[in-house]
Amino acid sequence: MPLYLDLSSKRVVIFGGGRVAERKARLFSYYARVFVISKAFTPQLTQMGKEGALSLVQTDLSEGFERFFQDAFIAIPATNDPGLNGSIEMRAKELGILVNKVDGVGDVVVPSIVRKGPLSITISTKSPALTKYIRIKLDEELTEEYEGMARLLGQIRKELKIKVPDQEERSRRLWKVLQDYEVWRLLRKSYQEAYARACLDVFSDL
Secondary structure (H helix, E strand, O other): OOOOOOOOOOEEEEEOOOHHHHHHHHHHOOOOEEEEEEOOOOHHHHHHHHOOOOEEEEOOHHHOOHHHHOOEEEEEEOOOOHHHHHHHHHHHHHOOOEEOOOOOOOOOOOOEEEEEOOEEEEEOOOOHHHHHHHHHHHHHHOOHHHHHHHHHHHHHHHHHHHHOOOHHHHHHHHHHHHOOHHHHHHHOOOHHHHHHHHHHHHHOOO
């Protein structure tokens, strides 16, 4: 089931220090507390560790890995040893830890993400080529006005919650902003002017 999860206080443990682990670390470090466990690390992982984007733990995983599961929410087996990856996955599941696999479908599947400021859209299909195509098309279509509209509606919604207690009425007023062509036009010119116009739509009769 597609979900958005707040991982800001969660621990994600990545086993392995190669290119695949680097790719996973780059993504998850944006959202969670990431620990990368390996005997060696790519230069980029080393740099990310120095910058404080994640924590690096240098150790030989063949000598044991279970102690690194403590407080983990998601485990990612990303070593170059399929047998070791399988052992890590099996033990993580026994401990009730979610697994993101790098060579198949695990408990956690990471979709392709289009991110424009406060706006995020995720895409998942059974065809990697189609997923990539849709992401490229959406990236082209979602111009700066959409990012501005997401920011604008978020700002107005906070004020609406104070002034309008009825949820359906709040939705009606926000929808009015979305349907106002002039707001969209002004977003291409000036956020402040667009915000002022939207406020007229929403608050003029309050």
